[in-house]
Amino acid sequence: MSEGPLLTPDWPLPPGVRAVTSIRTGAGASRAPWDRFNLGDHVGDDPAIVAANRRELQAMLAEAQPRWLSQVHGTTVAVLDDLPADGQPPVADAAVVRERHTACALLTADCLPVLLCDTSGAVVGAAHAGWRGLASGVLEATVEAMGVSPSQLTAWLGPCISRDAFEVGPEVRAAFAADDSQGAADAFRPGEGDRWYADLPLLAERRLLRLGLDPHAIYRSRGCTYGEHGRFYSYRRDGTCGRMASLIWRTTA
Numbered sequence: 001m002s003e004g005p006l007l008t009p010d011w012p013l014p015p016g017v018r019a020v021t022s023i024r025t026g027a028g029a030s031r032a033p034w035d036r037f038n039l040g041d042h043v044g045d046d047p048a049i050v051a052a053n054r055r056e057l058q059a060m061l062a063e064a065q066p067r068w069l070s071q072v073h074g075t076t077v078a079v080l081d082d083l084p085a086d087g088q089p090p091v092a093d094a095a096v097v098r099e100r101h102t103a104c105a106l107l108t109a110d111c112l113p114v115l116l117c118d119t120s121g122a123v124v125g126a127a128h129a130g131w132r133g134l135a136s137g138v139l140e141a142t143v144e145a146m147g148v149s150p151s152q153l154t155a156w157l158g159p160c161i162s163r164d165a166f167e168v169g170p171e172v173r174a175a176f177a178a179d180d181s182q183g184a185a186d187a188f189r190p191g192e193g194d195r196w197y198a199d200l201p202l203l204a205e206r207r208l209l210r211l212g213l214d215p216h217a218i219y220r221s222r223g224c225t226y227g228e229h230g231r232f233y234s235y236r237r238d239g240t241c242g243r244m245a246s247l248i249w250r251t252t253a
Helices: 047-061 131-136 138-146 170-177 181-187 200-211
Strands: 017-022 065-067 077-079 094-097 102-108 112-118 124-129 153-157 188-190 196-198 218-220 244-250
Touching: 017 112, 047 065, 047 244, 077 138, 094 102, 094 138, 102 112, 102 124, 112 138, 112 200, 112 244, 124 131, 124 138, 124 244, 131 138, 131 170, 131 200, 138 200, 153 200, 170 181, 170 196, 181 188, 181 200, 200 218
Parallel strands: 065 102, 077 094, 153 218
Antiparallel strands: 017 244, 094 124, 102 244, 112 124, 112 153, 188 196
């Protein structure tokens, strides 16, 4: 990924599609503990500063208009083509769009952002994949809403908390073992007592493969939000903190 306030994924997108992920530094005016480029308007930061940070992001994107979601760790997918641009953010944890210059925008601070695109560049999508959303089927719902064969999709798994830092209880492992026992074996490492360490990107990758994506079409950022304090926000590490944004959109052909 290239550096700057916006990272460009190392991901071979088709012509006419762009994707970026923000980092916490290099832009923005938020003060501690949200410093600096906080784009989340629900985490206690000054609303005026968040609005200014979002305007700064908009200026960097130039042609694209971010469409924000009200995320609730669910599986609802907002089809942005069908929603008014000036309405309230839809309550959803994923978005898809076909129209140009409308950016699917996700906010994260440990959860996994998954960006998706079909190989022709006709439709793009984004899913907020924490463990609850993953286990409940947010990726499956997003792929279905995109309306193309999974074999024609490519995916990028953005920065998230790494397995070495993501300690969870037995209920999390059980949620994935219920329909993928091998996935639970591969993606969870035993911790102390009844605790486990969970690999979110691997869990997401397994679900995408089961849907029919080509394994060579799935790319990872390998950035750890918990371990890279200077680049990323982490709720697990800091508690009160800002949010990064991951965005994907279609440009002018």
